[in-house]
Amino acid sequence: MKIILMGPPGSGKGTQASHIAEMAGVYSVSSGDLFRDNLSRNTELGQLAQSFMEKGEYVPDDVTIDxxxxxIEEPQHSDGFVIDGFPRTLAQAEALDEKLSNTGGVDRVVFFDVPEDDLVQRLSGRMICSSCQRPFHKMFSPPQRENCCDYCGEALYQREDDKPDVVRNRLHVYIRETEPVIDYFEKSGNLRRIDASLGISEVREALKEVLR
Ligand SMILES: [Zn+2]
Structure with a gap:
């Protein structure tokens, strides 16, 4: 089965990707994994991506697509796969469809739906110890004493990237960018939405249901 998982940052699709892949006996990968892998192996694509990142520019679609x-071309991925976080743009979606056109295309695209306020709460709760750098989360792993590290007692702080306004802005960019991709897959009839605001095991069940 060829499965695509889509959803905003914080929707939990990364956690589910490896589980679903394991169940289906295929491999999973995220776009972030591929970037890290190409950079660490210093491939031609990795070098190209780096040249844009060094200039503070976005890596163009065709680099990501390649x-x-x-x-996908690697032999162990020919029977199926789970891809997390790709395609993110219409050009990427079209390239993927074309690539898979002689093997029946994508089987399922699953969108992880979570209300924006929930996402902001999940993503902006992270606090880091200013001394030992250990992470905490206001909701999921709060420190015993407010704003104090459980390990070394030093003050916790919030990274700029984790502040609510910055998080909200990142989510808006995601929505704007992926709306055309969602429309595209909706038209093809492959898109399924699941309520990803629930707990990990409930989301897992919902995911199994739509992949059946
Ligand atoms: Zn600490």
Missing amino acids: MVMNW
């Missing part, structure tokens, strides 16, 4: 296509 990284994913190379991965």
Whole structure:
């Protein structure tokens, strides 16, 4: 089965990707994994991506597309796969469809739906110890004493990236970027939405249901 997982940052799709892949006996990969892998192996694509990142520019679609296509071409991925976080743009979606056109295309695209306020709460709860750098979370792993590290007692702080306004802005960018991709897969009839605001095991069940 060829499965695509889509959803905003904080929707939990990464956690589910490896589980679903294991169940289906296929491999999973995220776009972030592919970037890290190409950079660490210093591939031609990795070098190209780096040259844009060094200039503070976005890595163009065709670089990302090539990284994913190379991965799909590897023999161990020919029976199926789970891809997390790709495609993110319409050009990427079209390239993927074209690539898979002679093997029946994508089987399922699953969108992880979570209300924006829940996402902001999940993503902006992270606090880091200013001394030992250990992470805490206001909701999921709060320190015993407010704003104090459980390990060394030093003050916790919030990274700029984790502040609510920054998080909200990142979510809006995601929605704007992926709306055309969602429309595209909706038209093809492959898109399923699941309520990803629930707990990990409930989401897992919902995911199994739509992949059946
Ligand atoms: Zn500490």
